[in-house]
Structures are given as structure tokens and as C-alpha cells.
Amino acid sequence: MNRRHCLTLDLKDDPQLIAEYKMHHRNVWPEITQSHRDAGIENLELYLLGNRMFMILDVSEGFSFDAKAKADRANSRIQEWEELMWQFQKALPQAKPGEKWVLMERIYSLAESVAR
Numbered sequence: 830m831n832r833r834h835c836l837t838l839d840l841k842d843d844p845q846l847i848a849e850y851k852m853h854h855r856n857v858w859p860e861i862t863q864s865h866r867d868a869g870i871e872n873l874e875l876y877l878l879g880n881r882m883f884m885i886l887d888v889s890e891g892f893s894f895d896a897k898a899k900a901d902r903a904n905s906r907i908q909e910w911e912e913l914m915w916q917f918q919k920a921l922p923q924a925k926p927g928e929k930w931v932l933m934e935r936i937y938s939l940a941e942s943v944a945r
Contacts, residue, residue, distance in 0.1 A: 832887060832888055832889070832890070832892075833885065833886065833887050833888075834885075834886045834888065834932060835883065835884065835885055835886075835932075835933040835935065836883075836884045836886070836930040836931060836932050836933060837881065837882060837883050837884070837921065837930070837931055837933055838882050838918055838919070838920070838921055838924075838929050838930050838931060839880050839881055839882065839918070839919050839920075839921060840877075840880040840881075840882060840917050840918055840919065841880065841917060841918070841919050842879075842880045846916070846917050847877070847880060847917070849917065850914070850917040850918075851877070853913070853914070853917075854875060858906065858910055860904070860906040860907065860910070861906075861907065861910050864897075864900065864901065864904060864907055867900070868888075868892060868893075868896065868897040868900060869888050869889035869890075869891050869892035869893075869897075870886055870887070870888050870889075870892065870897075871887045871888060871889055872885075872886075872887040873885070873886055873887075882918075884930060894932075911929075914929075915929070
């Protein structure tokens with residue numbers, strides 16, 4: 830199983846909303862951090878260019894997107910955070926209905942290329 834996953838989404842193209850989104854991520858709620866740890870996310874990084882977001886997840890062997898989604902649906906505090914974040918985010922054209930972050934396809938790895 831791949832232990833690194835990269836996902837993307839767009840923010841609404843509004844400098845004030847983007848600034849507010851960044852502010853929220855300087856003060857992430859402790860319940861959010863705990864839910865990531867409980868799910869097996871060992872590290873999570875967010876990057877921003879303009880209004881395009883990029884997320885890198887490094888996860889444990891037991892991590893499951895389905896299990897994380899199920900746990901998130903059962904946690905009212907996580908749902909509150911997701912509703913807040915949706916004010917700033919917009920779905921990509923490739924997203925399925927209700928999907929925010931879209932899993933990206935890795936097409937190259939220097940380490941794997943060198944190992945061949």
C-alpha cells in the first residue's frame with residue numbers, strides 16, 4: 830500500500846477568503862488534529878498556489894480513506910469544521926458529487942526510477 834497520498838482542490842478565488850482560510854489553518858482545532866492521528870495520518874501538509882490547494886498525506890499501514898470518512902461522519906465537531914471549510918473551498922470539475930479533495934495520480938518517482 831502506498832503510504833503517501835496527494836490530493837487537490839480549489840479555494841474560491843477571493844483574496845479575503847483565502848486569507849481567512851489560511852488563518853484557520855494556523856489555528857486548527859485540536860479535534861481535527863486528533864482525528865487525523867486516530868485515523869493513522871502520520872503527517873499532513875497543505876500547499877497553496879493562487880487558489881489551488883495541494884495536500885500531502887503520509888499514513889500508517891492501517892490507514893483507510895473509507896474508515897476515516899466513516900469516523901468523520903460520526904463526529905459532529907469534524908462535521909462543523911468541514912462545513913466551515915466548505916465556505917472557502919470549491920469542488921474541482923473532476924470531483925464526484927459531495928467530494929472536496931480529489932486524490933491525485935502519481936505518475937513519477939525519482940527514487941523508483943533510480944532504483945531500476
